[in-house]
């Protein structure tokens with residue numbers, strides 16, 4: 001790098017104005033590059049990628065910039081590591097269909113990349129960056145579905161329209177909301193509702209195709225005489241509102257129109273986009289727990305994304321009980337973007353440009369002799385050359401930043417593996433391992449067995465004293481993980497503990513093991529993986545037991561756990577099951593589960609102490625046929641979802657450690673297995689000028705449709721929020737039933753769009769809460785057979 005390190009450059013450049021046009025230019029340039037592509041499909045995909053890549057690059061740099069603002073020295077010291085992190089994100093993005101892995105890996109990658117800082121700083125920084133980047137990730141995920149350029153959308157619309165017109169006469173297909181927010185509805189007097197909706201997403205096309213397949217015979221006879229090869233619908237682009245139009249077939253690009261009026265349509269008046277200030281919402285994978293708002297100390301959580309609204313404003317709201325002036329609470333989005341988003345500096349732009357081209361073109365890394373100058377980028381992208389920019393600014397493959405990013409990108413998918421290698425090599429510094437352990441421990445969820453699940457609060461890892469029983473128990477009570485290899489602790493039928501098969505344990509190994517005990521609890525196989533098989537799971541378990549490594553931990557942590565529990569009492573309690581913590585048989589004195597009239601779940605430590613015979617153990621079922629859809633199933637009766645690990649209804653087939661879900665017939669595991677139906681959002685038939693939730697596939701009676709996800713709040717918080725929402729809108733997205741309070745206003749799933757039937761119809765669904773993995777969750781279930789295209793309606797209160 002010609003003028004100093006990247007850190008220095010970032011530091012110097014970070015306060016410059018953000019140049020938003022750079023993004024446009026980048027996007028434009030990339031689109032031009034792609035215009036030569038032959039296949040439409042290929043082009044479309046590339047364009048889509050192009051759009052979100054640009055956004056993404058900017059988002060990542062924006063996050064870095066935010067850090068600059070708050071902790072300049074921190075970032076300066078770690079900027080390369082954050083770049084590393086960004087590259088990892090990029091890699092995850094490229095295979096974005098595996099978004100879950102991308103998100104989970106992010107936290108882990110973060111903790112790796114920030115290693116070496118003070119422990120406290122590390123924890124704080126990792127959590128702060130992870131949460132903001134997760135937000136970016138979630139938004140990104142959204143944009144993958146929706147953010148397409150106008151041309152792309154337009155071209156896509158045309159294709160869809162052609163498909164539709166070829167195969168018209170399919171009744172009442174809803175294809176989701178349109179980007180121009182208008183509804184086009186056929187008003188032919190003969191047929192009540194022929195379609196004229198254009199889908200913009202692939203999945204909608206596939207829906208059409210599916211329905212068309214089902215109606216093929218009818219369609220064939222209808223259009224048997226129609227011979228045009230390429231069809232195109234006219235007019236499409238701008239139709240005056242409220243006017244009846246003729247929809248015609250004609251041959252594309254042919255001025256000699258031999259069109260045929262096939263139907264009349266009316267363009268309904270525009271449906272306004274919901275004002276984003278009130279309705280911006282982040283899609284959630286799982287429920288999100290929030291603590292009660294502390295009115296004295298913290299900014300209030302109002303129904304607005306990303307805004308921290310000062311307490312005075314909130315107090316004003318409560319006192320005046322009057323509608324708020326938007327600008328008081330909700331700064332305009334555009335101004336926020338323009339003024340706060342800073343930081344694609346010239347040099348960084350070059351990097352991003354190079355990086356993005358690299359990804360899109362899938363070229364080999366930049367050749368060494370290629371020089372990449374700011375002016376050459378400007379020429380290519382029609383950017384103005386600014387006087388302040390050094391004209392000879394150049395980046396080559398030797399540039400550490402470029403090389404670094406490329407090396408990460410080239411092998412992004414193996415990043416996690418390499419992270420493990422790093423852990424291994426980390427044994428030179430015990431403190432680092434311990435720091436790492438602390439971070440991992442914080443992020444690792446014992447309920448979900450994933451990193452930073454976002455669903456559960458960090459759980460104190462409780463290490464069972466009699467863990468050896470687990471090896472025996474493995475034959476009866478399956479574990480989440482399959483045996484890791486031959487000789488795995490869970491494969492040993494009668495453990496011969498007296499025989500040591502341990503390799504030598506160095507001091508480093510012991511400290512690492514201690515660290516891992518806190519992270520992984522008794523997941524010995526995981527430890528073995530992270531140890532890179534230097535020590536097997538058997539050896540880890542044996543060594544930990546014979547040296548009483550975990551007992552100390554249990555004693556040490558008891559006090560802390562009590563403290564945590566009492567903290568959490570103030571907020572969501574019943575919904576969020578906390579494992580008990582005692583080392584003898586459960587009774588109402590010692591067992592928090594029993595006291596709360598809850599069952600002990602399988603992750604409660606008492607199961608290990610009592611060899612799986614805890615008297616307060618959660619019920620399981622062995623229903624024949626695996627239906628579990630009525631009161632004869634004990635799980636169903638108790639509003640519990642069946643447990644694939646314990647209920648025998650679920651037909652737990654294992655093939656090389658994977659669940660074979662095709663053989664599982666149980667229908668009482670919808671929430672846990674995320675077996676939701678394919679749904680989409682479109683203008684509602686019941687809520688005038690509002691949105692509704694529709695199904696793309698037929699649903700059978702009692703089947704699980706989707707989970708009502710949102711922020712889990714306490715009753716107090718729920719009431720407080722409702723009050724603030726009422727001041728803004730008459731709509732409510734809060735689900736209240738018994739102990740369950742879910743606020744889907746700012747964060748939620750598609751279920752937040754489900755309407756009530758009102759007086760026009762009967763509900764076709766019902767809501768029901770289920771205890772799933774200990775926690776209370778709310779599912780929407782079909783009350784009758786539902787056809788594809790129907791709106792999902794359920795009574796909010798019953």
Ligand SMILES: C[S@@+](CC[C@H](N)C(=O)[O-])C[C@H]1O[C@@H](n2cnc3c(N)ncnc32)[C@H](O)[C@@H]1O
Pocket residue numbers: 684686687688689690691692730731732733734752753754755756757758759
């Ligand atoms: C959870 S939201 C449903 C989504 C909402 N339709 C939208 O456009 O975002 C619930 C709100 O929708 C409105 N709503 C739901 N069902 C309705 C109906 N049958 N008639 C009128 N408004 C309805 C009410 O304002 C209610 O508070």
